[in-house]
Amino acid sequence: MTLKDVLPGKLGFGAAPLGNMFRAIPEAEALATVEAAWNDGIRYYDNAPLYGAGLAELRMGEALAGRPRDEYVISTKIGHVILDEVEDVSARDLGEKSGVFSHGLPNKVLHDYSEDATLRSIEHSLKRLRTDHIEIVWVHDLAQDFYGDEWIGTFESARKGAFRTLDRLRDEGVIKAWGLGVNKVEPIELLLELKEPRPDGFLLAGRYSLLDHDRALQRVMPMVAERGLGIVVGGPYSSGALVGGPNFEYAPAKPAILDKVARIKAIADRHGVSMKAAGLQFSLANPAVAAVIPGASQPSRIAEDRAALDEIVPTDFWRELRQAGLVNPAAPLPGGA
Numbered sequence: 001m002t003l004k005d006v007l008p009g010k011l012g013f014g015a016a017p018l019g020n021m022f023r024a025i026p027e028a029e030a031l032a033t034v035e036a037a038w039n040d041g042i043r044y045y046d047n048a049p050l051y052g053a054g055l056a057e058l059r060m061g062e063a064l065a066g067r068p069r070d071e072y073v074i075s076t077k078i079g080h081v082i083l084d085e086v087e088d089v090s091a092r093d094l095g096e097k098s099g100v101f102s103h104g105l106p107n108k109v110l111h112d113y114s115e116d117a118t119l120r121s122i123e124h125s126l127k128r129l130r131t132d133h134i135e136i137v138w139v140h141d142l143a144q145d146f147y148g149d150e151w152i153g154t155f156e157s158a159r160k161g162a163f164r165t166l167d168r169l170r171d172e173g174v175i176k177a178w179g180l181g182v183n184k185v186e187p188i189e190l191l192l193e194l195k196e197p198r199p200d201g202f203l204l205a206g207r208y209s210l211l212d213h214d215r216a217l218q219r220v221m222p223m224v225a226e227r228g229l230g231i232v233v234g235g236p237y238s239s240g241a242l243v244g245g246p247n248f249e250y251a252p253a254k255p256a257i258l259d260k261v262a263r264i265k266a267i268a269d270r271h272g273v274s275m276k277a278a279g280l281q282f283s284l285a286n287p288a289v290a291a292v293i294p295g296a297s298q299p300s301r302i303a304e305d306r307a308a309l310d311e312i313v314p315t316d317f318w319r320e321l322r323q324a325g326l327v328n329p330a331a332p333l334p335g336g337a
Contacts, residue, residue: 003201003230004290006135006176008073011280011309012044013037014234017297018059019052020103022247025297027059034063036299038072040306046203046232046293048077048140048181049125052104057128065130074129075136075203075232077181078121078162081110100250113139113158115165122169133174137166138181138203145183155187159194167197177201179229183249185220192223201290205234206249208289210282211242211260214328221288230290233283237294243275264326271317276308278317282327284309285334 018030037045045064047057057076064072086106110117125134139162144151166178177200180187188202202224207216208231224231241248241257242264248257261275268278276294283292294305318337321327 001176001200002228003136003177003179003232006073006200007230007232007291008043009041010284010291011042011305012046012232012291012293013042013302014293014295015045015047015056015060016051017056017295018047019050019056019101021051021100021295021297022103023297024103029298030059031063032299033296033302034060036302037296038064038067040302042302043072044075044291044293045072046075046138046234047125047129048080048138049082049121049128050077050080050101050109050140052101053107053109054082054124054128055105057125061128061130069131069133073135074131075138075181076122076125076129076134077138077140078118078166079111079113079140079142079158081112081117081121082124083108083110111154113142113154114161116161118162118165135176136200137169137175137178139163139166139179140181141183142180143182143184143187151187155190159197163191163197163199170200179203181205181234183207183235185215188220189223192220192227199229201230201232203232203234203293206238208233208283208286209236209238209242210264210279210327211238211248211257213282213331217328217330221286225288229288231286231288233289233292235295236279236283236292237276238279242279260326263324264321267317267320267324267326271314271320273313273317274308274311276304277311277313280305280308281311281313281334282331285332287332 085108087108142155142158147154169175179199179202181203183205185207237243239247241253296302315335315337318333
């Protein structure tokens with residue numbers, strides 16, 4: 001079974017905003033957003049304990065309670081265990097994401113990729129999500145943006161602990177698939193070079209977007225495709241920068257990024273193409289991509305994402321992007337442009 005066999009569709013729901021990412025989202029708004037996703041037909045929901053120190057999982061568990069469990073797929077992550085002990089949220093060290101979840105719950109977060117922590121994290125997620133099983137488990141943030149120079153050592157710890165544990169759980173049928181959930185390509189390359197373990201796919205956030213895809217195209221996408229695995233693309237709008245937001249990579253966008261966005265938008269406007277359609281359809285054009293999971297913090301965003309996915313984008317738009325040097329020459333484009 002491949003990752004594409006497990007996933008129920010090309011469009012999923014990224015739950016990071018439900019953890020009060022960047023802002024405090026009212027409970028009713030968070031629940032209504034998941035409701036909108038369900039009513040739209042979305043049946044893949046990605047979550048993580050780190051999102052608001054359990055808040056996103058709690059909210060999703062509440063929103064999906066009572067839904068037929070065999071009709072949807074959940075992925076969550078391990079590596080960050082949420083403790084009962086509380087701490088100063090503003091003092092959390094979340095690598096490049098520092099401060100992103102400052103509006104989340106105050107529970108202390110323990111970073112641990114051992115077998116025991118992996119099993120404990122899954123058990124806690126099951127309770128928060130109000131479910132008896134999870135289809136996909138991603139090993140979260142196992143990269144240099146979170147651990148700096150220590151990331152290789154942390155990766156080795158996960159290889160001996162989490163990777164082997166998840167391989168076993170998948171082979172026993174407890175979960176259906178596992179892989180890495182990261183913001184960098186290097187950990188994926190490293191894992192794919194190993195003979196063991198045997199991941200089923202990856203969640204790659206921010207590295208296969210219209211604004212940033214060069215590095216992923218060099219090795220990751222071909223390696224994943226050759227092995228018959230799949231990529232779930234997170235952050236297709238590059239933290240909002242692609243669609244007019246102020247942030248790129250969890251921080252204020254730099255002038256070079258804003259200039260690239262403006263150049264893409266000028267071409268999009270000439271062809272009557274929405275930036276969301278350009279972003280989603282670009283990511284999905286790569287044959288290694290199994291699904292894309294834009295985040296949403298309000299119900300109206302769900303309808304926008306669906307419209308973007310269904311929008312008819314003229315081939316000339318993609319050709320002009322290519323001619324202007326705004327996409328990598330090797331990047332597959334919709335319609336074979």
